[in-house]
Amino acid sequence: xxxxxxxxxxxxxxxxxxxxxxxxxxxKVGLKIGEMAAIDEESLRFCFEALANGTNLAHLNLxxxxxQRRHRCGDCGREFVVRDYDFECPTCHSFSSTCIxxxxxxxxxxxxxxxxxxxxxxxxxx
Amino acid sequence: MNRVPxxxxxxxxxxxxxxxxxxxxxQHDVFCLNLISxxxxxKTSLLERTLAALPKEARxxxxxxxxxxxxxxxxxxxxxxxTKQITTGGTCHLDARMIDRHLADWDLxxxxxxxxxxxxxxxxxxxxxxxxxxxxxxxxxxxxxxxPLKYPSIFFKAELMIxxxxxxxxxxxFDPDLCEENARRIxxxxxxxxxxxxxxxxxxxxxxxxxxxxxxxxxxxLETVVQP
Numbered sequence: 001x002x003x004x005x006x007x008x009x010x011x012x013x014x015x016x017x018x019x020x021x022x023x024x025x026x027x028k029v030g031l032k033i034g035e036m037a038a039i040d041e042e043s044l045r046f047c048f049e050a051l052a053n054g055t056n057l058a059h060l061n062l063x064x065x066x067x068q069r070r071h072r073c074g075d076c077g078r079e080f081v082v083r084d085y086d087f088e089c090p091t092c093h094s095f096s097s098t099c100i101x102x103x104x105x106x107x108x109x110x111x112x113x114x115x116x117x118x119x120x121x122x123x124x125x126x
Numbered sequence: 127m128n129r130v131p132x133x134x135x136x137x138x139x140x141x142x143x144x145x146x147x148x149x150x151x152x153q154h155d156v157f158c159l160n161l162i163s164x165x166x167x168x169k170t171s172l173l174e175r176t177l178a179a180l181p182k183e184a185r186x187x188x189x190x191x192x193x194x195x196x197x198x199x200x201x202x203x204x205x206x207x208x209t210k211q212i213t214t215g216g217t218c219h220l221d222a223r224m225i226d227r228h229l230a231d232w233d234l235x236x237x238x239x240x241x242x243x244x245x246x247x248x249x250x251x252x253x254x255x256x257x258x259x260x261x262x263x264x265x266x267x268x269x270x271x272x273x274p275l276k277y278p279s280i281f282f283k284a285e286l287m288i289x290x291x292x293x294x295x296x297x298x299x300f301d302p303d304l305c306e307e308n309a310r311r312i313x314x315x316x317x318x319x320x321x322x323x324x325x326x327x328x329x330x331x332x333x334x335x336x337x338x339x340x341x342x343x344x345x346x347x348l349e350t351v352v353q354p
Binding site: 002005006009010013017021024027030031036037038039085087095099103105106107108109110111112113114 | 127128129130131132133134135136137138139217218219221249250252253254275277278279280282283311312314
């Protein structure tokens with residue numbers, strides 16, 4: 001149950017962006033989770049909603065992208081998706097590969113919507 | 127609509143503190159290990175027997191994490207090495223800040239090895255870097271050979287798997303070879319050891335691993351320093 005701490009970190013990162021863009025309202029936050037990251041998506045969504053509820057981020061949309069485990073073959077350099085822990089390179093059948101993706105836990109973006117059109121007009125260059 | 131790219135780790139604050147801990151460990155030649163397992167697989171017993179086997183003048187310290195009670199620290203303090211309990215008060219893992227806080231009054235230049243015994247949990251501790259040189263996953267022979275497949279994240283990140291309670295092997299239907307095979311399906315280069323913290327079987331191999339791995343850590347450190 002560390003999803004609560006993860007959810008809190010996401011909201012904190014969004015609040016940091018809000019301070020940088022005070023005239024905008026965050027509507028969506030994008031998250032990348034690797035399948036080896038030990039994060040339960042449903043539990044994370046539950047914690048995220050519980051923490052955001054009743055705050056100015058209550059309507060923030062959490063967009064989660066699950067990343068597959070990928071390896072790069074040490075012999076032929078081919079990159080491939082690992083399924084069912086099968087590490088055999090599909091090209092040269094070598095087993096000497098290294099993991100290059102699959103344990104992500106990253107914030108990829110925040111989508112902001114401009115709240116007050118008058119402010120936007122005032123900020124636009126002449 | 128305006129999309130602002132973030133490209134940052136969710137746990138960037140933890141990672142920042144962990145990186146500074148790792149720097150401090152390097153600076154003082156402290157070899158730090160993070161022991162992770164499910165509750166009851168024998169991390170504390172493993173440490174007890176390990177501390178008992180070390181010479182009295184060894185410069186070793188232990189941080190032990192639990193949700194509640196000082197019980198583990200009481201058990202481990204008996205060996206005379208600096209030991210501190212971290213009670214998380216409900217949190218299911220240790221994070222880098224807790225380590226930083228509990229190291230505050232220890233002089234790292236007086237230490238060679240720091241053992242961190244994480245909260246018993248095979249899931250959450252795997253997400254939190256504590257600045258350690260290596261993660262060790264402990265599992266016991268009463269837990270089932272498929273544990274690595276059920277909890278892949280920690281087996282993916284640990285460099286050593288210690289199979290504990292091998293004294294029970296005659297009494298339980300557990301295939302240690304299959305368990306190691308499963309661990310290597312997740313992590314092909316996993317180093318595996320079999321020990322019994324009750325009888326001491328396998329401890330010479332474990333202590334040997336400890337010594338050699340610490341040596342390679344210090345050598346790596348030397349290379350880092352030598353480089354311009």
